[in-house]
Amino acid sequence: MIASLLLLLSGLALADEGPRTLEQPPARELSRPEVPELPFERYQLDNGLTVILSQDSSVPFVQVNLWYGVGSKDEVAGRTGFAHLFEHLMFQGSENMNADFFTPLQKIGAQVNGTTNFDRTNYFEGVPSEYLPLALWLEADRMGWLLPALTQEKLDNQKDVVRNERRQRYENTPYGEVWVWMMENVFPPDHPYHVPTIGRHEDIEAAAMEDVSAFFKTWYVPNNASLSIVGDFEASQARLLVQRYFGDIPRGPQPSPRSSATLPADWLSAEKVVEKTDDVPHARVWLAWISPASLQPGDAELDFLSDILSSGQDSRLYRALVKDKQIARSVSAYQASFLINSVFVIEATVADGHDTTELVAAIDEVLAEVRASGPTPEEVDVSRLNWKVNFYGGLQTIAAKADLLNLYQNRTGDPGYLGKDLQRYLDATPQSIHEATKQWLPEGRRVVLHVRPEGGAQ
Amino acid sequence: MISISLALLLACGPKAPVSPAVVANPRATMPEPLAPRPFELPTPATATLKNGIPVVVVENHEVPLVYVNVVLRSGSWTDPVGKPGLAAATFDLMAEGAGGMDAAALSAAQRRIGASLSTGAGSDGSYISISCLSEKLPEALDLLATVLIRPDFPESEWELLRKKRLQDLASARNDPRSISARTWAVLSYGNTYLGHLSNEEAFKAMSTADLKAWHLANVAPRHALVTVGGATSLAEITPLLDEKLGGWIRAGDELPPLPSVESLPAPAQTRIFLVDKPGATQSNLRVGRFVGSRTDPDYWAFELANLAIGGMFTSRINMVLREEKGWTYGSRSGSDEGYLPGRWAVSASVVREATADSVAEIRKQLADSLGERPITQEELDYGRGYMLGTWPLRFENPGSLLGETTKIWRYGLAEDFLSSTPDKLRAVTLEQAQAAWSKHVDPGMMDILVVGDAAVIREPLQALGLPIVELLPDAKPLPETKPLPETKPKTR
Numbered sequence: 001m002i003a004s005l006l007l008l009l010s011g012l013a014l015a016d017e018g019p020r021t022l023e024q025p026p027a028r029e030l031s032r033p034e035v036p037e038l039p040f041e042r043y044q045l046d047n048g049l050t051v052i053l054s055q056d057s058s059v060p061f062v063q064v065n066l067w068y069g070v071g072s073k074d075e076v077a078g079r080t081g082f083a084h085l086f087e088h089l090m091f092q093g094s095e096n097m098n099a100d101f102f103t104p105l106q107k108i109g110a111q112v113n114g115t116t117n118f119d120r121t122n123y124f125e126g127v128p129s130e131y132l133p134l135a136l137w138l139e140a141d142r143m144g145w146l147l148p149a150l151t152q153e154k155l156d157n158q159k160d161v162v163r164n165e166r167r168q169r170y171e172n173t174p175y176g177e178v179w180v181w182m183m184e185n186v187f188p189p190d191h192p193y194h195v196p197t198i199g200r201h202e203d204i205e206a207a208a209m210e211d212v213s214a215f216f217k218t219w220y221v222p223n224n225a226s227l228s229i230v231g232d233f234e235a236s237q238a239r240l241l242v243q244r245y246f247g248d249i250p251r252g253p254q255p256s257p258r259s260s261a262t263l264p265a266d267w268l269s270a271e272k273v274v275e276k277t278d279d280v281p282h283a284r285v286w287l288a289w290i291s292p293a294s295l296q297p298g299d300a301e302l303d304f305l306s307d308i309l310s311s312g313q314d315s316r317l318y319r320a321l322v323k324d325k326q327i328a329r330s331v332s333a334y335q336a337s338f339l340i341n342s343v344f345v346i347e348a349t350v351a352d353g354h355d356t357t358e359l360v361a362a363i364d365e366v367l368a369e370v371r372a373s374g375p376t377p378e379e380v381d382v383s384r385l386n387w388k389v390n391f392y393g394g395l396q397t398i399a400a401k402a403d404l405l406n407l408y409q410n411r412t413g414d415p416g417y418l419g420k421d422l423q424r425y426l427d428a429t430p431q432s433i434h435e436a437t438k439q440w441l442p443e444g445r446r447v448v449l450h451v452r453p454e455g456g457a458q
Numbered sequence: 459m460i461s462i463s464l465a466l467l468l469a470c471g472p473k474a475p476v477s478p479a480v481v482a483n484p485r486a487t488m489p490e491p492l493a494p495r496p497f498e499l500p501t502p503a504t505a506t507l508k509n510g511i512p513v514v515v516v517e518n519h520e521v522p523l524v525y526v527n528v529v530l531r532s533g534s535w536t537d538p539v540g541k542p543g544l545a546a547a548t549f550d551l552m553a554e555g556a557g558g559m560d561a562a563a564l565s566a567a568q569r570r571i572g573a574s575l576s577t578g579a580g581s582d583g584s585y586i587s588i589s590c591l592s593e594k595l596p597e598a599l600d601l602l603a604t605v606l607i608r609p610d611f612p613e614s615e616w617e618l619l620r621k622k623r624l625q626d627l628a629s630a631r632n633d634p635r636s637i638s639a640r641t642w643a644v645l646s647y648g649n650t651y652l653g654h655l656s657n658e659e660a661f662k663a664m665s666t667a668d669l670k671a672w673h674l675a676n677v678a679p680r681h682a683l684v685t686v687g688g689a690t691s692l693a694e695i696t697p698l699l700d701e702k703l704g705g706w707i708r709a710g711d712e713l714p715p716l717p718s719v720e721s722l723p724a725p726a727q728t729r730i731f732l733v734d735k736p737g738a739t740q741s742n743l744r745v746g747r748f749v750g751s752r753t754d755p756d757y758w759a760f761e762l763a764n765l766a767i768g769g770m771f772t773s774r775i776n777m778v779l780r781e782e783k784g785w786t787y788g789s790r791s792g793s794d795e796g797y798l799p800g801r802w803a804v805s806a807s808v809v810r811e812a813t814a815d816s817v818a819e820i821r822k823q824l825a826d827s828l829g830e831r832p833i834t835q836e837e838l839d840y841g842r843g844y845m846l847g848t849w850p851l852r853f854e855n856p857g858s859l860l861g862e863t864t865k866i867w868r869y870g871l872a873e874d875f876l877s878s879t880p881d882k883l884r885a886v887t888l889e890q891a892q893a894a895w896s897k898h899v900d901p902g903m904m905d906i907l908v909v910g911d912a913a914v915i916r917e918p919l920q921a922l923g924l925p926i927v928e929l930l931p932d933a934k935p936l937p938e939t940k941p942l943p944e945t946k947p948k949t950r
Contacts, residue, residue: 058520059854060495096485100781102771104488107840109847128847133489141485160784160809167739168787168807174633232495244484279737281632282625313565323562326618329625352625382569389572389591392521396855 038395040228040405040415041235047251048223051242052405052415054230056398062231063126064135065402066143067410069257070219071119072199073192073340078206081162081199084116085207086215088158090123095145097138104134111399116197119339120410126399129232133241140245143225146216152209159204166198174280178451185274185447186288186343191261193341221252226409230402261340263290274449282329284349285356286449287363291344291440294337295411300424301436302344306333307383308375308433309346309366316366317346325362327354339411344441356450367441374434387425499853499877502863503692508704509679513696514863515686516856524595524688525857526695527587528606528703529864532676534581535651535717535797541668543656545579545676547623548669552586553577554615557604561615564605573598575605581652582796583868584677592689596698603702609673611666623661634735634807637931638742638909641733644933645905646748646801651717655932678711679703683867687856717797728904730817730919730926731933734912741813741910745820746803749898752795752869756894758879759886763895764791765841766833767823768804772840775804775823783819785812797869802898810911814918817906824901833895835888845883852876 040054072083091101091114105112108131114123127135170176179196187194227246229238268290292298309317310333321328331348348359375383394400408417505513534545553575554561568575573590575598586606590598630636640655647653684703686695725747735742749760761769768775768791776789789806804824808816827833852858866875908919912928919926928936 057495058518059850060497061850061854097488100772100777106770106772107843107847109844109849109851111848111851126851128850129495130491130493133492137485137489145485157781157784161780161787164740164785164807164809165787167809172634172738172740172742172807174629232497237492279632281629312569314562314569319562323618329622349625351621385572386569389523389574389589393523393589396521398854 038401038405038416038418042409042415043239045222045243045247047247047249048221048254049242049246049249050226050409051239052226052228052409053233053235053238054228054401054405055233055235056230056401057232058398060129060232061126061398062129062132062135062229062233063124063398063402064132064139065122065124065228065230065399065406066139067226067228067406068121068123068220069224069255069410070121071117071257071339072195072197073118073258074219075192075199078203079199079211080195080203081166081197082203082207082211082215083121084197084199085158085162085204086212087114087116087121087123088162089150089154089212090114090142090146092154092158093149094138094142095148096141098149101138101142104138108134110135117338118193118197122403122406124399124402126231132229132233132238133245136241136245139227140249143220143222143246144249146220147213150209150212155207155209155212159207162198162204163201166201166204170198175278175284175451177278178284178286178449181274181276181451182286182288182343182345182447182449185272185449186268186290187261187341188264188267191263191341192258193261193338217252218255219257221255222246222249223251224255224257226406228402228405228409228415230398230405259339263341268445268447271444272447274447276449276451277454278451280451280453282349282352283356283450283452284347285359285451286447287346287360288447288449289344289441289445291335291342292436293342294339295417295421295424298436298440299335299337299342301428301433302335302342302440303337303387303425304380304383304428304433305370305375305437305441306335306344307387308379309333309370311383311386316370317348317363320366321348321359321362322351327351327358327362331359331363356452360448364443367437370434370437371441371443374430374437377430380428380430380433384425384428388422391422497850499850500856500859502859505692505696507679507684507696507700509706511679511682511684511699511703511706512867513684513686513692513699514860515690515692515695516859517689517691518687518856519689522592522689523589524592524598524686524690524695525587525589525860526595526599526602527585527685527860527864528602529583529585529683529685529868530677531583531681531713531868533579533583534654536672536676536714537651537654538672540660541664542651542654542660543623544660544664544668544672545584546656547619547661547664548672548676549577549579549584549586550623551611551616551619551666551669552605552609552673554619555610555612557608558610559604560612564601567601571597573601575601577605583864589688595690595695599698599702603706606677606703607706611669611673613666616666616669620661620664623656624658627656627658627661631931634738634740634742634909637733637735638744638805638907641731641909641929641931641933642744642801642803642907645731645907646746647798648933650719650798652796652798657932674708675710676713678708679706680708680711681713683864685860685864687860719798725903725905728821728902728906728924730906730908730922730924732912732916732919732926732928733907733909733931734928735909736911736913738909738911739810740807741810741816741908741915742805742807743813743816743820744803744805744907745817745824745904746791746801747898747900747904748799749793749802750795751799752871756890756897758882759890759894760898762838762841762845762883762886763833763891764793764802765844766837766891767791767827767895769841770844774827775806775820778819778823779806779808779816783812783815785809785816789820810914813908813910813915814922817908817919818922821901821904824899824904828896828899828901832892833888838886838888838891842883842886846880849880 042052075082111126317331328348333346336343405415409415502514537544571594575588577586588598588602644653779786779789786806786808791804793800793802
């Protein structure tokens with residue numbers, strides 16, 4: 001499915017062939033297999049656990065990667081940060097291994113961690129292949145039997161750890177709180193993305209054992225999880241092991257993770273300007289628009305737009321703000337893709353002696369040009385090529401492959417969505433990027449967040 | 459060159475075949491490992507270019523990408539006195555104009571072929587790298603060679619870059635982590651190149667003439683190694699490299715003697731250095747001292763001892779500070795050896811209110827490890843298992859293996875450094891680990907650096923009974939408190 005895009009794309013990156021019309025898209029024929037494949041087999045246990053197996057014998061390691069269909073978007077009122085706090089509790093031991101989750105794993109050289117975001121929670125361990133049974137046993141034990149080992153003491157300890165994580169990564173880091181300020185302004189209070197995943201101190205502090213138990217029973221059921229195993233292993237062995245350890249975890253009531261949110265009709269109908277003063281070295285500004293959700297129409301186009309705007313010194317924003325006007329030291333644009341809504345962001349840091357208001361004006365000039373005439377075919381071809389190189393560059397570890405299979409499973413129900421994912425980037429044209437820019441990045445409907453140093457310097 | 463069966467590395471514990479037999483309660487006991495999978499470490503292929511540059515290639519055809527690195531011996535250790543940051547500035551500016559192309563043109567040339575070029579100089583070395591699609595290798599090597607050999611050092615780009623670097627310095631002075639790292643470097647290595655930090659005055663005084671001169675004196679084929687990883691082969695790339703780099707000749711290519719300091723002075727007493735970061739909700743801690751170098755006979759014994767006490771998640775210090783007390787998101791200890799002996803330190807960001815308690819707890823853990831609670835055989839084996847288990851990951855992709863190869867080249871390590879390490883790890887006894895630990899770690903002679911909200915943490919720190927030296931960032935002394943000068947009323 002994803003065969004030979006490479007050949008084709010590098011061809012496209014050559015000279016501009018002149019204007020193309022929507023009626024006559026360039027031929028995009030897939031002929032020779034030139035890109036890595038991500039073969040897999042998928043099946044389901046009787047309890048609803050989705051299992052994805054993919055063999056790759058590049059190193060004698062195996063990655064066990066488990067996604068639960070729950071993220072901070074699914075938290076209840078007054079319990080922001082809970083999904084992430086819960087993730088920490090999953091490392092505090094379970095019925096048959098009542099010790100720190102790292103304990104049996106680090107001594108065999110395993111690479112272990114878990115992460116939580118708005119949309120999902122993942123857990124993963126890379127282990128030497130012969131320890132696949134251990135990794136599966138540990139994951140199954142905490143999926144099925146976490147609660148018997150949980151105590152108030154563990155909960156209290158991890159609340160402190162998580163609050164320290166918040167201090168370290170958000171409060172004691174320059175610009176660390178920007179994501180918090182941005183989300184609370186971009187999304188209305190009842191939107192699941194209004195508060196970032198780390199949550200609020202007081203909500204973390206308020207978490208109780210009843211919350212833990214209810215959350216576990218609601219979300220941590222096999223029928224809300226997918227397990228991918230990638231690396232050097234025998235498929236038949238893996239099937240037996242998965243059945244042995246996960247097979248008797250009971251199916252739970254089918255949970256319904258949030259998959260949509262309604263924005264008020266007049267939400268962000270006008271530009272919203274937010275001004276903050278903080279302990280930061282330089283003034284910086286963020287422009288943010290609500291944009292199409294991950295994998296939805298327009299998402300790939302906005303990826304390309306961000307690249308055209310800010311990748312490389314020949315990009316439009318870099319050239320205008322950093323090189324020509326010399327009012328910014330740096331500028332970047334990105335489409336932050338999530339399940340319900342995405343956010344398109346442009347951020348820029350002032351050059352000494354300038355203010356963020358000048359930056360916004362200069363960014364707007366560039367955006368006005370793109371809204372008026374769209375990107376050039378050459379810009380799009382170059383973006384396509386570089387996007388592709390990056391995409392494949394990110395697929396070189398079994399850890400990345402294991403996570404990607406689960407991402408596709410979680411988002412689309414199809415772990416083999418890679419080809420369709422790539423196709424979106426093949427199909428994007430200067431016209432479709434132009435349309436997406438006009439539709440999603442109109443004048444006005446956005447948040448402008450200025451963050452300036454204390455004391456009014458710079 | 460490097461070929462060890464992984465089975466040898468990992469063979470341990472009984473092997474139980476997976477059988478479909480029904481087990482009463484499969485959950486009750488920890489499963490036994492399976493038989494290890496056979497694995498041959500990739501063997502790099504080597505060649506020499508016409509001008510003598512050694513080439514190392516590790517093939518990997520999983521994706522059609524190639525990574526080419528030219529690594530050089532010169533780094534900030536060859537910065538002239540009074541010009542710290544010159545090596546880094548030179549390598550930064552090389553990528554901003556070469557062969558008549560300005561920065562935008564160079565950037566566009568990379569993007570047109572999907573290549574990505576980067577340059578940089580660190581303390582002990584420098585590099586220029588490019589990644590590209592394998593089919594664009596000739597064009598990419600052209601760019602690489604142009605930037606390496608024919609940089610233009612354009613004045614306009616230098617002005618822009620210098621302004622950026624000055625702003626970066628201001629950012630570094632604002633970020634508690636950078637403040638800690640820079641101050642620690644000066645405290646530890648103040649009189650050597652590792653303590654000579656880039657700074658505003660040096661940047662302002664630097665000219666493109668300095669950069670050109672440094673490039674001419676320090677960037678030469680005699681001090682270069684080329685490492686290549688990815689979808690190519692020695693047979694394919696050697697002629698290409700010879701074409702682009704093989705004709706590169708440079709006279710007057712003597713480098714200064716490599717830095718070496720037999721040993722750096724241990725602190726005579728334990729002191730706390732306090733740098734104020736008003737309002738910080740956490741304090742950034744480092745507790746440490748000099749240890750040995752990579753070639754010391756007790757190097758691996760010390761590394762394993764470090765894993766027991768502070769080097770990993772499950773080590774004593776992290777388990778207490780994080781999992782028992784909840785004072786931090788995490789703590790680690792370790793050392794970073796280069797040309798100079800390594801500085802070992804425990805580091806952590808801890809909640810402001812537990813700053814002094816955390817310092818006391820770290821000191822207690824260190825004292826205990828040398829006294830009433832020495833390292834146990836179980837702890838030693840645990841860290842050993844971690845090292846042996848993660849060892850193959852150094853070979854998962856060409857990049858990490860080439861990185862190890864570069865380290866061997868740079869520091870003149872034994873040819874069999876990689877292949878012999880697992881055996882060296884296996885051979886370490888508990889007595890050796892404890893001896894290495896006692897030799898290098900003396901809680902009575904430690905430097906302690908605290909970057910945090912002095913108004914809140916000063917008093918509790920004073921209560922620890924250790925001398926406290928208050929400093930500005932970069933270990934600069936506080937201005938002496940002088941009587942206020944007489945002020946005259948301002949006249950307008």
